[in-house]
Amino acid sequence: MEYKTTLTTCPYCGCGCGFYLESIDGRLVGTIPSKTSPVNKGKLCIKGWNVHEFVQHPNRLTRPLVRKNGELQEVSWDEALDYTADKLRNIKEASGPDSIAFFASAKVSNEENYLLQKFARAGVGTNNIDHCARL
Amino acid sequence: MTNSIDELENTDCIFVIGSNTTSSHPIIATRIFRAKQKGAKIIVADPRKIQLGMLADVEVQQNLGTDVALLNGIMHVIMDRGWHKQEFIDAHTEGFDAVKEVLKNYPPDKVSEITGVSADDIVKIAEYYATSEASSIVYCMGITQHTTGVDNVKSLANLAMMTGQIGRENTGVNPLRGQNNVQGACDMGGLPGVYTGYQAVTVPEVQKKFEAAWGASLSNKVGLTIPEMMSGVMSGSVKALYILGENPMVSDPDTHHVEKALKAAELVIVQDIFRTPTAELAHVVLPGVSFAEKDGTFSNTERRVLKVRQAVAPMGDARHDWEIIQDISTRFGYAMHYDSPEAIMKEISSVTPSYGGITYARLEGDGLQWPCPNAEHSGTKFLHKGGAFTRGKGMFFPIEYKAPAEVVDEEYPLWLTTGRVFAHYHTGTMTRRAEALNCEIPEAILEVNPADAGKLGIRTGDWVYLTTRRGKIAVKAQLTDWIKESIVFMPFHFVEANANVLTNTALDPICKIPELKVCAVKLEKVQ
Numbered sequence: 001m002e003y004k005t006t007l008t009t010c011p012y013c014g015c016g017c018g019f020y021l022e023s024i025d026g027r028l029v030g031t032i033p034s035k036t037s038p039v040n041k042g043k044l045c046i047k048g049w050n051v052h053e054f055v056q057h058p059n060r061l062t063r064p065l066v067r068k069n070g071e072l073q074e075v076s077w078d079e080a081l082d083y084t085a086d087k088l089r090n091i092k093e094a095s096g097p098d099s100i101a102f103f104a105s106a107k108v109s110n111e112e113n114y115l116l117q118k119f120a121r122a123g124v125g126t127n128n129i130d131h132c133a134r135l
Numbered sequence: 136m137t138n139s140i141d142e143l144e145n146t147d148c149i150f151v152i153g154s155n156t157t158s159s160h161p162i163i164a165t166r167i168f169r170a171k172q173k174g175a176k177i178i179v180a181d182p183r184k185i186q187l188g189m190l191a192d193v194e195v196q197q198n199l200g201t202d203v204a205l206l207n208g209i210m211h212v213i214m215d216r217g218w219h220k221q222e223f224i225d226a227h228t229e230g231f232d233a234v235k236e237v238l239k240n241y242p243p244d245k246v247s248e249i250t251g252v253s254a255d256d257i258v259k260i261a262e263y264y265a266t267s268e269a270s271s272i273v274y275c276m277g278i279t280q281h282t283t284g285v286d287n288v289k290s291l292a293n294l295a296m297m298t299g300q301i302g303r304e305n306t307g308v309n310p311l312r313g314q315n316n317v318q319g320a321c322d323m324g325g326l327p328g329v330y331t332g333y334q335a336v337t338v339p340e341v342q343k344k345f346e347a348a349w350g351a352s353l354s355n356k357v358g359l360t361i362p363e364m365m366s367g368v369m370s371g372s373v374k375a376l377y378i379l380g381e382n383p384m385v386s387d388p389d390t391h392h393v394e395k396a397l398k399a400a401e402l403v404i405v406q407d408i409f410r411t412p413t414a415e416l417a418h419v420v421l422p423g424v425s426f427a428e429k430d431g432t433f434s435n436t437e438r439r440v441l442k443v444r445q446a447v448a449p450m451g452d453a454r455h456d457w458e459i460i461q462d463i464s465t466r467f468g469y470a471m472h473y474d475s476p477e478a479i480m481k482e483i484s485s486v487t488p489s490y491g492g493i494t495y496a497r498l499e500g501d502g503l504q505w506p507c508p509n510a511e512h513s514g515t516k517f518l519h520k521g522g523a524f525t526r527g528k529g530m531f532f533p534i535e536y537k538a539p540a541e542v543v544d545e546e547y548p549l550w551l552t553t554g555r556v557f558a559h560y561h562t563g564t565m566t567r568r569a570e571a572l573n574c575e576i577p578e579a580i581l582e583v584n585p586a587d588a589g590k591l592g593i594r595t596g597d598w599v600y601l602t603t604r605r606g607k608i609a610v611k612a613q614l615t616d617w618i619k620e621s622i623v624f625m626p627f628h629f630v631e632a633n634a635n636v637l638t639n640t641a642l643d644p645i646c647k648i649p650e651l652k653v654c655a656v657k658l659e660k661v662q
């Protein structure tokens with residue numbers, strides 16, 4: 001049995017509380033607040049205390065899906081990525097870069113947001129990128 | 136936030152407006168409790184009664200959408216009594232005279248009529264805020280989600296500048312960010328007008344810098360905001376939407392309109408961790424991973440960049456989101472070759488002055504608060520030190536009160552406002568799958584004042600219909616005098632009783648934020 005704790009940052013609100021995720025053999029089992037975090041100093045709210053519960057939920061998406069004959073069907077990563085890139089390229093060629101628009105996300109990391117806007121701006125050639133900050 | 140979370144507990148006065156802090160930002164609320172214990176004055180202004188009100192020195196319930204009038208009234212009193220800081224205004228700001236003119240039109244009794252707040256309370260707020268040694272403003276979506284959202288924020292800036300309650304420790308104008316990485320998404324250029332660190336796409340030197348860094352020619356045309364993207368799809372100018380980790384079917388106003396747009400688009404790509412209502416309408420669904428399965432950084436509401444570390448392996452075939460984007464970009468024809476999130480952060484700090492000194496090694500421990508321009512810089516606890524504003528001098532804006540975009544009438548006689556509850560987060564995709572949280576609050580509840588409920592024969596637990604010009608939903612009612620007469624409140628986390636079927640898409644003309652906090656609604660009992 002392997003018991004592990006990993007220090008990380010809460011994914012819910014903008015406080016950014018620090019906590020340790022506890023896992024046993026790769027299953028998340030609990031959350032321990034970080035005493036040294038400058039934000040939460042050993043405390044968490046109810047959402048933070050229970051944060052490990054949603055991660056490995058059975059309803060998680062685990063395979064890429066592509067719509068075929070009106071239905072979302074499981075496909076390989078290769079197929080999903082090629083389909084996406086080809087379609088985007090065709091749309092750009094037919095209707096120009098500004099016919100493509102991107103939703104960045106307040107829920108993913110800085111690095112992922114950076115990469116998405118770089119793809120939008122440098123790859124596709126549009127500034128059509130926004131996120132739900134306003135919502 | 137201009138200042139830091141920790142500073143809140145050392146202020147002499149905290150003015151909380153449009154933030155239900157104990158529900159939405161509980162850990163920040165603990166700092167407010169401590170400030171109170173240390174003797175700080177607490178002012179709470181919110182259309183609903185909120186928990187924080189119980190420890191407030193002044194608690195007012197302004198009418199929905201009347202924040203500008205209330206703030207102008209407070210500033211009127213400050214001027215009148217000479218509580219403003221003329222030296223600070225002269226030394227560090229410009230444009231105050233125009234504000235002074237506008238304020239003349241907002242004497243307390245007139246403001247009292249508009250806002251429903253007594254003239255005495257307006258004077259008290261003005262006195263506590265302006266005359267305390269260090270006062271801090273805390274606000275949230277209650278201020279921003281209006282057609283006058285920008286006006287509201289500018290009014291708060293006016294108030295802080297005229298009293299010199301900014302640019303010092305324990306003061307400032309402090310927006311609490313609702314979602315964990317809103318700050319980061321903005322910092323990283325997830326906005327139509329700016330690259331990372333708020334560098335404008337319209338500035339030629341900036342454009343050149345990024346063209347050199349990225350090896351691509353770039354557009355200098357400001358892009359579309361989300362509501363404009365949706366309208367673009369309907370008019371045919373936008374064909375494809377790539378949606379990363381968002382669920383506009385539940386979070387955006389006027390769900391029916393969003394649904395139509397998603398169905399009309401030629402290509403909808405959704406990258407997410409659950410099969411959300413938005414994913415159901417996609418052509419391609421790409422399984423990314425949760426925070427627990429990835430390395431990276433989040434930037435919290437006090438601009439602190441914090442490490443996220445992978446605790447467990449990705450589920451099934453789900454992949455890291457950065458790898459998915461990189462692969463699509465490469466296959467699309469713009470090659471990317473990062474080997475880790477850390478490599479991406481290296482590039483971010485090389486093109487972003489405010490993140491210039493941020494490296495993964497330096498983030499161990501407490502993280503760093505930007506601006507952190509170089510490797511020797513220890514980060515920035517509070518902004519505008521000594522009155523040094525980003526643009527040189529702080530700019531005052533004269534703001535007149537405007538009524539909300541939709542007002543009550545005979546057919547839709549009640550005001551509807553929306554918000555969060557303590558156990559859930561945003562569209563509920565994550566929290567509603569956590570057993571413990573779902574036990575706390577399993578379903579949507581509409582809060583109704585007993586007087587309004589009485590007229591319609593509604594009791595707690597009854598099902599009611601809510602109808603607006605945009606849609607109709609059924610929801611359970613709960614009677615409470617925490618909500619004023621002629622206002623009803625419901626949370627937006629619940630897709631089966633989706634408040635955003637009802638809300639108004641009217642946008643603030645400048646920042647395009649929708650008016651989620653106010654619309655006119657009809658209430659009926661389900662027979």
Ligand code: SF4
Nearest residue numbers: 010012013017045048
């Ligand atoms: S533990 Fe609670 S207060 Fe802390 S970041 Fe998470 S949701 Fe916010």
